[in-house]
Amino acid sequence: MMRMKTKTTAMPPMMHDNSAAGRDRTAADNEWEVRPGGMLVQKRNPDSENRPPPPPIRIRVKYGSIYHEINISPQATFGELKKMLTGPTGLHHQDQKLLYKDKERDNNAFLDISGVKEKSKIVVVEDPLCQEKRYLELRKNAKMEKAAKTIADISFEVDRLAGQVSAFESIISKGAKVVEKDLVKVIELLMNQLLKLDGIAAEGDVKLQRKMQVISALAERFEIFDSLL
Structure with missing residues (x-):
């Protein structure tokens, strides 16, 4: 009795990109990794992570x-x-x-x-270029901090003067009179704060927004004065 012989055809191997360009792309992809903190660093051998x-x-x-x-x-x-x-x-x-x-x-x-x-x-x-860049950044930050402090000081003074304006308003609402010289003095003080504020070069959205807030507060004070005079 004759036995039938079956010839098994091997599956073709998977195609790999063995070209120099393919190897270069693979090496480049495996060369860097992103750490949990977001820092991009050279990739280490995974086996070395478990070693002391x-x-x-x-x-x-x-x-x-x-x-x-x-x-x-x-x-x-x-x-x-x-x-x-x-x-x-x-x-x-x-x-x-x-x-x-x-x-x-x-x-x-x-x-x-x-x-x-x-x-x-x-x-x-x-590196003189990096040094100069860092100095410029330090000067910029110092200037912005100084501007922020000046704006805060002006805001504090405007709030203090606002208390005097409210006091004048309360006196007049009761039918009493306010000494004109006192009104003029407060107006002059508010104008001085406005001039100081106008001289500040506010850089950045936050500084500009804060500056506009103080200007708005000053404008409100002057509107009240118009109603008092």
């Missing part, structure tokens, strides 16, 4: 002609290293550029993934 933290390494950081020896975790980022260098170098971390192997390194890049190891040398230089 590695011991710190000692690296040499050159600033000018001076070398600083820093103990740091190899899993730290260059941004974290900048903050550690603020004390030894006297440079604000936002004013620093870190060069490793003659290449500037991103703040979110990890030391070990970038090849930094025991006794590696890193160069820190001052």
